[in-house]
Amino acid sequence: MVEAANYNYDEREQLTQSSLQESITEFKMPSTETLIKNAYYATGGFEDGTYLVKHRRELEDNYKRRKNLAYYYNFFAAIVDALVDPVFKKTASRDWSGGGSNFVKLFLEDVDCKGSNMQSFAQQYARASKLYGICYIVVDNFDSVPAMVSDMLAERKMPYAYIVEPSAVQNVKFDRFGNVLEFAFVEKDGDKDRTLRFDAEGFEIQTESGTVTGLHSLKRAPVIAVRSRITSDKKPPSEFNALVRIALNMYNMCSYLTEILGGQAFNILTYPSLQAQDLAIGVNNALGYDGENSSHAPEFIAPDSAPANTLIEDIKLMSQEMYRLSNLSFMTGSRVEASGESKKWDFERTNQALGSLARTCESTERQIVKLFCLWLNIDCNYKVSYPNELGIVDTKVEIEIAQMVIDLGLSLDLKIEVLKKILNVYLPELQPDIFDELIKAAQKELIAAKEDTTYKDVNGNEPPAE
DSSP states (O other): OOOGGGSOTTGGGGSOHHHHHHHHTTSOOOOHHHHHHHHHHTOTHHHHSTTSOOOTTOOHHHHHHHHHHOOOOOHHHHHHHHTTGGGGSSOOEEEEESTTHHHHHHHHHOSSSSSOOHHHHHHHHHHHHHHHSEEEEEEEOOSSOOSSHHHHHHHTOSOEEEEEOGGGEEEEEEOTTSOEEEEEEEEEETTEEEEEEEOSSEEEEEETTEEEEEEOSOSSOSEEEEESSOOSOSSOOOTTHHHHHHHHHHHHHHHHHHHHHHHHHSOEEEESOTTGGGOOOTTTOEEEOOSTTOOOOOEEEOOOSHHHHHHHHHHHHHHHHHHHHTTOGGGTTOOTTOOHHHHHHHHHHHHHHHHHHHHHHHHHHHHHHHHHHHHHTOOOEEEEEOOSOOOOSOHHHHHHHHHHHHTTTOOHHHHHHHHHHHHHHHOTTOOHHHHHHHHHHHHHHHHHHHHHHHTOOTTSOOOOOO
């Protein structure tokens, strides 16, 4: 594009409003699902710079250079992980019994034929559902299964599960309860695509070489819809739709900041001579001016720092707002002035969201095992329970409150209960047997201390011997 300084007022008419609009709209906004995925994994336009918007007065070479220098503060992934990972901090309690126990045990150890156990697989689909609002789990089976049970177990030729993201879905039909009736999606088969369709009666696999159909006896589609939150919407949008736009804007702001700071770091020397082109002073360049008609002394000039300071504050504010919108303000350290009640409310809302996700994982996991058993026509009584206490608390505040409670001079039993709470907050990974030993030791010390002070006066002195 021609810069404004290179043409007069009449020539500006050649730069029509439409051409200006074309230069502004060169950036094509991807689909929300693609943007969310790239924002989380720092791929796509966040990796190659194509998510940077070209300014209408920016030269092409400068734009290419800016894309090469771009960097991405991935607060987005940190926020998503903070709303998923605490659910899986402790291993869920799983128990099963029945005639198909051996099959279920092997399935839980390798759910997807890739070595992922059920705990790891649950974390994967929980993150996918959280990212996109919904994801789908298909419990499929091999085309040919060994006749002998021993061979089936040895070769792991039995049902397996995999996750389908919304972007791959071609068609999905729900009943009024939100259960999947029909499901069609596209997946990679080597370097080619193939389409899979499932319903309550059978399946269909369509490739370039033809179509394969088959029947099953499940009496339902072997697909589970996993929604990130409890809602009446059968296909809820991602709760990060707004957040990912902030991440995109911050990515562009950081690029602008780099450009400005680069100009400030390498100042230009102004020198009172029109023959200054060959000077090698400072950063090896100089801008000459007519010294006879000017009394200015030589000096270095640089872009104004005000835009850079504005961008820095804007980037800082956006990062804080990303955490605030996710009810994670306590993770940034930016809310020092927040009251205890306000911080407690943030913790409570975060714990509620994590607890809701944990209940979703419990329900989903039971459905996965049920489909697995239907494929093999086996019986299994499967139970799973995720931790209720997710440990999202302000450790410092909790300990301070506990100390104030102890200072009230409470009974021995109540002090022990306070100690248990402190250990749960400060040492959440403590093994149960060690936890019990510490509590017993504390009880003995408190009882001994109480007996030691029973026969002392208020000053701590023992009464005189009779």
